Amino acid sequence: MDDVPVITIDGPGGSGKGTIAALLAEQLGWHLLDSGALYRVVAAVALERGISLEDDAGLVAMATGLQIRIDEHAVRVDGVDMTRRIREEDVSEAASRVAARQPVRASILALQRAQRRPPGLVADGRDMGTVVFPQAPLKVYLDASVQVRAERRYNQLKNKGLSVSLAALLASIQERDERDKSRAVAPLRPAPDAILIDSTSMSIEAVLSRVLDEARSSGLTPST
Numbered sequence: 001m002d003d004v005p006v007i008t009i010d011g012p013g014g015s016g017k018g019t020i021a022a023l024l025a026e027q028l029g030w031h032l033l034d035s036g037a038l039y040r041v042v043a044a045v046a047l048e049r050g051i052s053l054e055d056d057a058g059l060v061a062m063a064t065g066l067q068i069r070i071d072e073h074a075v076r077v078d079g080v081d082m083t084r085r086i087r088e089e090d091v092s093e094a095a096s097r098v099a100a101r102q103p104v105r106a107s108i109l110a111l112q113r114a115q116r117r118p119p120g121l122v123a124d125g126r127d128m129g130t131v132v133f134p135q136a137p138l139k140v141y142l143d144a145s146v147q148v149r150a151e152r153r154y155n156q157l158k159n160k161g162l163s164v165s166l167a168a169l170l171a172s173i174q175e176r177d178e179r180d181k182s183r184a185v186a187p188l189r190p191a192p193d194a195i196l197i198d199s200t201s202m203s204i205e206a207v208l209s210r211v212l213d214e215a216r217s218s219g220l221t222p223s224t
């Protein structure tokens with residue numbers, strides 16, 4: 001499977017990477033890995049079952065026993081639809097906590113790498129280019145100002161019918177950024193060979209076309 005091409009898209013929450021990764025996968029006809037959804041599932045089930053977010057052994061035993069199915073429409077865990085639940089604020093917060101734990105990360109590494117299937121994979125997360133697919137031929141690091149990222153998340157949640165305050169969202173995004181960047185294991189940072197894109201004042205279309213240009217020049221897509 002090592003010859004199957006991978007494009008990694010890493011960056012902080014609200015940078016637009018989820019949207020860009022999904023559009024890119026669709027345009028290329030490639031598979032999509034939303035790795036954040038996996039951490040969200042682990043967190044949501046831990047909350048539901050009352051497993052402490054610091055109990056590494058309990059979290060790993062639970063995570064390795066889950067049947068997780070993610071497609072473009074839904075996230076199902078052991079047959080139960082958790083699509084909406086995993087986007088709620090308490091789960092976002094818990095996901096960033098479980099994601100800082102090395103045993104939890106190790107327990108879902110193989111599952112993530114198994115998504116590398118022909119004809120290609122677009123992988124969205126925090127450590128896709130640095131840890132999970134360090135050999136990927138194209139790595140993108142997408143960033144944006146924290147204010148703009150909070151506004152995007154706010155609108156996303158509002159469109160999904162979830163209600164949160166913008167100020168609370170801004171504070172929690174800042175806190176999660178800090179945790180993702182400063183954690184000892186797989187901290188959020190660009191891979192040394194990543195292409196950096198700041199999407200603060202760019203439209204989704206502009207970011208997508210920039211990434212497609214890069215994919216073309218890396219020989220990953222037909223040049224026409």
Ligand code: C5P
Nearest residue numbers: 013035036037039095096099125126127
């Ligand atoms: O991207 P998303 O906000 O859905 O990710 C949820 C949480 O999972 C993040 O706050 C981050 O802490 C964690 N995460 C991670 N590594 C990834 C993807 C997500 O640590 N590859």
